[in-house]
Amino acid sequence: MKLINRKECLHYCQKENKKTSRFLLSFQIWFRQVVQRKFEMPYLEMFITTKCNLRCKHCSNLIPAINSRQNYEISTLIDWLNELLSKIDSLYRLKIHGGEVFLHPRLTEFIAYVNNQPKIKSIRLTTNGTIIPANNILQLIASSKIVVQISNYRLPNTKTQQLIDKFKEFGVRYIYLEDQTWKDFGEITLRDSNRFDDCSIKRCTSFYDGKIYVCSRAAIMTKLGYIPDDGISVFLPKKQLRQQLEKMYGGKLSIACNYCDGDTKYAKDITVGEQK
Secondary structure: OOHHHHHHHHHHHHHHOOOOOHHHHHHHHHHHHHHOOOOEEOOEEEEOEOOOOOOEOOOOOOHHHOOOOOEOOHHHHHHHHHHHHOOOOEEOOEEEEOOOHHHOOOHHHHHHHHHOOOOEOOEEEEEOOOOOOOHHHHHHHHOOOEEEEEEOOOOOOOOHHHHHHHHHHHOOOEEEEOOOOEEEOOOOOOOOOOOHHHOHHHHOOEEEOOEEEOOHHHHHHHHOOOOOOOOEEOOOOHHHHHHHHHHHHOOOOOHHHHOOOOOOOOOEEEOOOOEO
16 A cells, blocks of 8 residues: 555554544554555545435535435445455445435434444544434444534525534534634536646545446536546456556546546635525
């Protein structure tokens, strides 16, 4: 694994092991990846649904542009993730992603599955704060290694405070992203340069339709037919899969970054949560 990936693994490892020294964590990661030749992924966000109850004008994931949105079958999601986990040694952070995750009717099954995977070290679940989950979902999340990330959309139909009160009642760990700055990633047109090196979103590796993309926007741009598909199928042989992932982490599989401003100096600040 290249140095950049070790740094990313350390980034997520530190967040879960705040009482352990950075030096010790860094050494442990170096030993596993260099001496023991372990293949570890720092981060992966996995779409479980493209359904959403908002229509954000500047949705970074392009969800409003998808005509046929769906909740993925849990058995399919598990098959894809099983295939990937069989070919890597660790995943430091899995992010359960949408759409709006709490719209998936079988969310509890997926939570139960990922929580029992020892190769997955930490889990985040994102929500727009508009839905109060059923008590059984809250109980399951509270007993898991999941931390919920609540985005502040600053819209009248959000139920953020009620959601936070429920989380406190059930003991759900959460992070409220109150002061987020939203960026306009721009129209999907060819840029004069590739934005990969300057974009912070390049760390947001995305798992969509059985393939891994440099980010979630790249996955949906491919789905919509704007760009050629450079996603990495998890059904590749293990050696080939790892080689392709190394190329992706090095910016060699970033076609989408020629058609997007990403989180770079080129992207303009925009109003949070503005709706179509």
